[in-house]
Amino acid sequence: NAGVTQTPKFQVLKTGQSMTLQCAQDMNHEYMSWYRQDPGMGLRLIHYSVGAGITDQGEVPNGYNVSRSTTEDFPLRLLSAAPSQTSVYFCASSYSRHPLRNEQFFGPGTRLTVL
């Protein structure tokens, strides 16, 4: 199993550009989520999905869109990048949301810089 994969590893964008961060998992996990990690602020939840076709907003959803057309993939879209979106982005998945099945497995992260 590859686990949770993310592409790209690094990306530099100009303000106003759009891009998609890719996330895939091969563990047949029901639950997937996107976090951003900023210095001194830990990980903050952007969006999450409890299954194919179902997504919901997290703590900091503004400026980001997601979709979940398959169980495996959960891309994160930045429609018009802003410098405030400079961060490290982590994708995570878990078998379920419920206790003892909700260990989150993390991807390696994508470091995004918006100029």
Next chain:
Amino acid sequence: AQRVTQPEKLLSVFKGAPVELKCNYSYSGSPELFWYVQYSRQRLQLLLRHISRESIKGFTADLNKGETSFHLKKPFAQEEDSAMYYCALSPNTGRRALTFGSGTRLQVQP
């Protein structure tokens, strides 16, 4: 809304010394608490969770509902324990999304 506080950004100890990483939370119900760890050049991974009541790599954490704390402890630190540690909370109802603390970097010196 739930909140997780890790008051120390950096904790530096010598090898063999006891370690306590502090975590306090605020939540009106009964949460599920976790410790996640990120070693250098590795992915963030689960260290332990309170409902399992287990000891992993010599670390333990006890949920104190009265003090709303979930401190991580190890009696004798090892150099390989050096890492970034995150405390996290999941509500037991609703969306059950994880809320993370800001993290504590543990440095174990030889």
